[in-house]
Amino acid sequence: MSTITFKAVVNGAAVSWEVPVGEFLTETLRNHGLIGTKRGCESGDCGACAVLLDGVEVNSCVLLSAQASGHDIVTIEGIGDARAPHPIQQAYVDAGAIQCGFCTPGMIVATKALLEENATPSRDDARHALAGHLCRCTGYVKCLDAIELAAERVGDATKGGA
Amino acid sequence: MAEETKNTGETSWDTGDESMEEYDRFKVVNKSPRRVDAMKLALGKGTFTDDVTPPGMLHVKMLWSPHAHARIVSIDVSEAEAMPGVHCVLHCNNVKRIPHTTAGQGFPEPSPWDAYCFPEKVRYVGDRVAAVAAETEAQAQRALEKIKVEYEILPAILSPEEAVAPGATLIHEHPEPTGISSPEKNLACTLGASVGDVEAGFAASDHVFERTYRIGYAQQCPIEPHIAVTWLDEDERLTVRVATQVPFHSRRILAQVLEIPVSQIRVIKPRIGGGFGVKQEILVEDVPALVTLRTGRPARFCLTRPEELVSARTRHPSILTMKAGVNDDGTLVALSMEVLGNSGAYGAHALTVVSCTGGKALPLYKAQHYRFDARVAYTNLPVGGAFRGYGAPQGFYGVEILMDEIAHELGMDPIALREKNMIGSGDDNPLAVALGEGGEGFPQRIRSCGLPECIRIGREAIGWERRKTFDKTGTKRRGIGMVALMQGSGIPGVDMASAFLKLNDDGSFNLLVGATDIGTGSDTILSQIAAEELSVGLEDIIIYSSDTDLTPFDTGAYASSTTYISGTSVKKAAAGVKKQILAAAADMWKCEVDGLVAANKAVTHPDGRVLTYADICRSTLYHANQHQIMDHASHLSYECPPPFSAHFCEVEVDVETGEIEVLNYVAAVDCGVAIHPTAAEGQTEGGVQMGLGYALTERYLFDDKGAMQNASFSDYKIFSSLDMPELKAVLVPTYEPSGPFGAKSVSEIPINGPAPLLSNAIYDAIGVRFREAPITPEKIWRALHRES
């Protein structure tokens, strides 16, 4: 089986992994312990596999690891952890936006990307940010609430507020 | 000790109207604390089935049938077996033929035993043919391509009408399966029930309306597809880690098909990425289990999204012929429903689903006469299973569009017609005995009903009076519609749940429940119930659920039973533990139990002395009269109190392109006391999303050979955030005396609303009545073009 060396920065750490040439990034990440990135459709439609590639949201299920080699990748694990959850993660928890949780990492990645580009999104902006994230549990309502809450809190944090 | 709550006819059927002041006493329930599992899910740490990989795990890929109906003449796997990495190839010639049902139901299952691990005859495009287990998925996939199968193609039945026509090819002609209603007529089940005499009723009515409605295929589409991972533990017992709603049924049915004792199987339910009924099925775990038993190696079988759409389970498409006898003033005299359902290739859930089609929908309106007749036919198409609502969405599709049509024919306001006839607090459900779930039921009387308030709230929120004001001449036309709904809570006399609770050194408790959290939040809700009963905080409950070795029995997450049935078993167990705590305190103080009060994680003596639960535990574990304070309880109910709901929406139709936009949607729901209001709203919002897809965008497109043409999320469209209307879920508080802290259920009822509602709203917008779902832009265009 043909392999390539995947060399990238993943959640801030440089990695070098031998992977099959035809392997997609979702598989590579999950095989290396980063199980937060999920497989929901493998056609780039549901967003459960979303990660940040050079800060930009992409579906890892349609990205060959070979293509991603040499780039900067952030997964849900790189956004926050148990000792220091990101305000976006806390907002999803507090807004009641998490039911089964399978689509949640992808949505949080999308929210991170949104707030980087637009610190004061409208509810419509939030709706558009989640357009490629299919959820069967929530009807998206409290996810939109979570994004609004996250924007508020991230905004407060930037201003040095509590 | 578990108390019995048998319905001996002596039960008080008092309504809960007097109990509303209970709401003021709640400390933990009817609040919305952070869910106990939310943070780990937000961090990406919650472990789903696929997140644990035992060393040496083999990957399974399945060869699916390319034919809708064919006999397998021969299978040659010799080349496949020789491929690199392949450990095992399974097929009908090396796996014993054991008829069973895949339906996750209690024993004996009210579904025909017509399925086989590897059938000798394939009965739909997507049926199982052979499975390969190899070191990697890629190797398994390559080996699949080397399997040579010779098929004798048989005529395919692609609709229920074809199935029941005289002379139709038989789909299950082998004498061996049991429980099939009439295999010689391709009928998986037949069912009938009646109250009074509908023919006399029609004859006595001022008007008789008859309409036929058709509602099609849809899939549950949990974002996590089906998956199971199996291995042998260090005692050589089979461990099955599976995305399931029914771990105990899974264990039992696996024992049946693997021919090993139940005691040699452990089923663990990890985090589940949604179920909605499709995982109320023993659908995938038998295959890796067979691989594990034959090779000794762990094995994984996961469905791809296209496989999930085609080869898992679906909604039962149904044709409903409705007939109503109504008087001039809108009083309903007689109501009949005739259903021809499509079971697909196998009969899992056919009988019980169609029972609910009549049993959940017909009683909403009080008539003197009812008649229900149902047949569910086999076809060579994807298999119907359990899907949220479980037959009720189809039933309400018929009933709630019919009511709207009647209102328009009589020139009555659609709300007024419903209010005139709908069931209410104190009323008996006339069909409850005649039409149980698959057989005779138990008497039911409504003890809590917030439907009038749901309607009042909804009509105001949507602006019902605006219906008369819309412009009917422009390119975009608006309309408003409404529907009234009910469902049930648990399966009376059948659904049993149990719980175990023990006290720890620091006054915390371990709560072990069989109940299955599939994303519904039951781990949190059951913990809230325990905490409320024990007078502690949510954080004092450590819950572990759904492991057949460690947790007591629960039928599983279906029939809207978890809060109502499992919740009561938790409340009973907690009450038992509380009694023991009080007794231990009395023992420690050498006093009488009377007068001791348990509150805030402590017991208080009338004279002011306090013993914390921690004090009591340390004393009872280590010091005197040592014993572990613990209790267990089971619960079964003969009552099935319905939640009620009213849905309203405003829709805009582009009459040139047919495109539909749902602008506003209000779902008002009475679920009794909402144990976790935010979770109850979430269930409502999610159920509406599913129902809207069923109403407008979700469909199965088959070619003339029975193959699904749109098996991917690119072409099978579920509602995205951009499709969703402005959606408001409103909880209407009532108190259900038979439920834990007044609770009923909420998880299924919301999906019943959108499909009939959209027909009603679109009729209001453009004056065209659709009696077939989904209503797509093309269908609107065709209807408008036919008219002009």
Place this chain on the structure above:
Amino acid sequence: MYLDLETYARPASLADALALLKAPGTAAVAGGTHLNVHGHERLRAVVDLQGLGLGGVSEEGSSLRVGATTTLSELLAAELPAGLAALGQVADAEKNRAVRNRSTVGGRLSRDRSNGRVATVLEALEAELEVAAEGPEGPTRLHLHLRDRLHDVATGAAAGIVIGAWIPADLRWSSYLSAQLSAVDAPTTDAALSVGPRGVHIATGCHGANAAGTVALPATSTAATVLLADPPTGDGWRAELREVALSEIPTHTDALAGGDYRRDVAATLVVRLVAACLAENGGAA
């Protein structure tokens, strides 16, 4: 999910890329969003174009040049001349952000005809494609008409690599409309219109497997040019224009939608585009 690939290459020069693409079972990949979709099981080698510097949106003389590996996000964010608004609109029509961030203009043109929003707009915008092909002394650049390239893609005869699209910057106004079943979806049908010194250009996308793909509507374009030169009063022109459009829009029936419906909706979108055009540009030739 995996592809059974043997080779992945990320060449640094067009010459290397073109040489690699000659091997059987080899495909070029830009964003890659279409790789995991059915149809690529036989692929054995991919040639990643990310190292070739084919991105960028810039004004070059009297044209706007859109590099082939420009993503839809980049197109949406680019400063476009006012008359080329349809380019931004078609980028925005891809509602899935993660897809928008990877899917490229060139990639969209190199697939089969089944998802050709970008092609519809480029056709209406009188675009030409620059294609690099192997030549005796290194890669040569050819300018092809869009429709010729799409035809080659559809028949499997496409050679070389699309490296950019050239769009006249003197277009005065343009717009794009589509109709679909669900908000995040491929179009059932779509239409685009531009108006400039060479008159009105209208194209429609006849989507679906084995469909006609992007189709220019010359008679409709001529009729619209006349309308613009002498703007009508009242609404009578709509029915007449619709008839002209219906006469040249192809039908395509598949599992997802019927041909008569598709064609009729396409005609509706064309009339709406012309109406918007008249409203914005009324009077000026």
